Amino acid sequence: MKKLLWLLLMLAGTIGYGQSVKVDRVQKGVEAFYQAEFEAAQTIMRRALSDPTLPASDRFDAHLYYAFSLIRLNGQPDSIRSHLQQAVAIDPGRELNTHLIPPDLYEQYHFVRQANMGSLWIESDPSAAIAVCYDRRSGKSVSMNTPAAFLNLNAGEFDFLLHAPGHDDLQTVIQVHAGRTDTLFFQLGKLSKPWYRSWWALGGGGASILLAWFIFNRDDDTGGKDHSELPLPPSRP
Structure with missing residues (x-):
C-alpha cells in the first residue's frame, strides 16, 4: 500500500513538473523575442508546438510569437499568416496587450484576425x-437573449439553437462568413398542445352524454313494460 501511494505521488509530481516545463519553455521563447533574439525565440516556439499536449493558451502564445519572430526576420508572408491564423483559431476573442505588443505587430495580428472572423x-x-451558438471545432458555446450580437466568430459552420417559453425550439446550422456581419431573423411558432389536452374536455363531455342517454333509455328487466300496472294475481285452481 505504501509503495502504491509513493508511486502515485511520484506520478503526480512528474505530471506537474512536465506542465511547468512546458509553460516555462513558452515563456522563455517570449523572453527571447523581447530580447531581440528572434532566431532563438523561433526555435523554442517550434519545439513547443511539436508537443501535442501543450495547453491551448500556451499554444496560442507559441503561434503568435513564432509569427512575430518571422516578421522581424523578414520570413515568408504565407508562414506568418498561417501561424497568426492558427493563433486566432485557438482563441478568437483574445485581445492582445497594446502596451506590450509593438504597434506594427499588433496591426498585422488584428488584420488577420478580422479577415478570418465574422x-x-x-x-x-x-x-x-x-x-x-455552438462551435463544434472548439467545443465552446455562447448564449444570450435576442436581439443578440455574436462577435468575433471563426468563419465556418456553427450549430444554432433558439428557445422561448411557449414556443417551438428552432435548431439549425448557420454559416459565418469572414470579414462581415450577417443579420438573421427567426420566427418561432407557438407550442401546440398535446392532443389529449385539447380533446380531454370534449371527450369527457361526450362520455357523460353517452352515459346519461344509456341510463334514461335502457330497457329494464320487465322488457319495457309499464311499472304502474301491477300484474294480476294468478287464478286459484
Whole structure:
C-alpha cells in the first residue's frame, strides 16, 4: 500500500513538473523575442508546438510569437499568416496587450484576425428568446437573449439553437462568413398542445352524454313494460 501511494505521488509530481516545463519553455521563447533574439525565440516556439499536449493558451502564445519572430526576420508572408491564423483559431476573442505588443505587430495580428472572423446579429419573434451558438471545432458555446450580437466568430459552420417559453425550439446550422456581419431573423411558432389536452374536455363531455342517454333509455328487466300496472294475481285452481 505504501509503495502504491509513493508511486502515485511520484506520478503526480512528474505530471506537474512536465506542465511547468512546458509553460516555462513558452515563456522563455517570449523572453527571447523581447530580447531581440528572434532566431532563438523561433526555435523554442517550434519545439513547443511539436508537443501535442501543450495547453491551448500556451499554444496560442507559441503561434503568435513564432509569427512575430518571422516578421522581424523578414520570413515568408504565407508562414506568418498561417501561424497568426492558427493563433486566432485557438482563441478568437483574445485581445492582445497594446502596451506590450509593438504597434506594427499588433496591426498585422488584428488584420488577420478580422479577415478570418465574422459576426452575427440575431433577431427573433418573440424577442428575448435564448439564442445559443455552438462551435463544434472548439467545443465552446455562447448564449444570450435576442436581439443578440455574436462577435468575433471563426468563419465556418456553427450549430444554432433558439428557445422561448411557449414556443417551438428552432435548431439549425448557420454559416459565418469572414470579414462581415450577417443579420438573421427567426420566427418561432407557438407550442401546440398535446392532443389529449385539447380533446380531454370534449371527450369527457361526450362520455357523460353517452352515459346519461344509456341510463334514461335502457330497457329494464320487465322488457319495457309499464311499472304502474301491477300484474294480476294468478287464478286459484
